[in-house]
Amino acid sequence: MSKSFIDLALPSVAGIQPYVGGKPIDEARRELGIEDFVKLASNENPNGPSPAVLDAIASAALESNRYPDGNGYYLKNILAERHGVTPEHLTLGNGSNDLLELIASGFLDQKRSAIYSQYGFLVYELAIKRTQARAIVAPAKNYGHDLKAMADAVEDNTRVIFIANPNNPTGTYLPYEEIEEFLAAVPPSVIVVFDEAYVEYVKAEDYRSAESLIDTYKNVVVTRTFSKAYGLSGIRIGYSISHPEIADILNRVRQPFNVSSIALAAAEVAVAEQAYIDASVNLNTNGVAQIEDGLQALGLKIIPSVANFITFEIDSAIEVSQELMRRGVIVRPVASYGLDNFLRVSIGLECENRAFLTALSDVVAESSR
Ligand SMILES: *Cc1c(COP(=O)(O)O)cnc(C)c1O
16 A cells, blocks of 8 residues: 555545643553642543432443433433523533534535634634534634634634633633624524533623523524533533524434433433532632632733633743653643643642642742752
8 A cells, every 4th residue: 555544534634633632640650650640631620520420320330231312301301491491402412522523513514614713622623624624713812712803704604613611721701792792793604602611610790601692693502511510521421502403403413322321320410419519619719719829929921711720821831741740740731722831720629739839839940940
């Protein structure tokens, strides 16, 4: 064979790189031979799942020989009541990442384009390019989304706009008023996706979920996840709220059993555990203040964040992240976002945040010696 498989692959696929997430603790253990790591690299909830969720997972596991309910009847009913919509407005996914891809699969191909923001969540680029659609990157404003620039970027063949609100990795958010203005300016033929993976953490008064806009603007899709505040990253479950006609399209392109029975059972219980969410959000609010103060004390510039992570500016970011790793702390370089001199740190437990700040202050002191 003379050609390599990358030449045989679709050009759109050859042009993308595999997503590199935060380094898993096991991998760091294997590579560095250090036993204990503080992982603040993937915006996970530092609290483990609640006992009730663990019980639900154990019970569901007993029936692992059966296929899951492919329509997620119980979970959709619980979520429908919670959001004041019908089950037909909901689509379940193997993480909310699944939904982002389903939207791309249902609406994009090589004749169409989709828009995301500079510094916007990397999965949008991957989801768009996989369909061979053209990815249009709108310039950012103060590290966040510039909705005016995004609306201006719409072309005749644009079918999807992806917006992370709050955004990862910058922690920026869009006020509700700006979203309303934006939707009024975007043609109704463009699906506007509001990825609200971090919605539970946001305290800003002018922030509101876009879910209240799906009746007025039938082109709006809101995605949510159980991976962050609900503490179930490893279980893989998320959902979207949209007009039922959009949900119908997503249902046509999804795998018949894209959500496992264990994930359904875990989410059915987790969704009702308000005390767990409240505790997680409180922990996060305190942790944000702790890490902000610590970074500022080191003279480092942060991007103000409303989510469960903070991205800060630091010279030689990659080397610093490696030095932190040697001290048992895993953070996330964000050079793949074009943020070369930045690192993203997720908010952990109070002691984990402290371990991070101590290690970072060591690294900074050493490098200035
Ligand atoms: C973490 C994250 C998600 C969630 O991904 P899941 O597939 O639900 O785990 C979605 N969007 C953004 C912006 C994220 O940071």
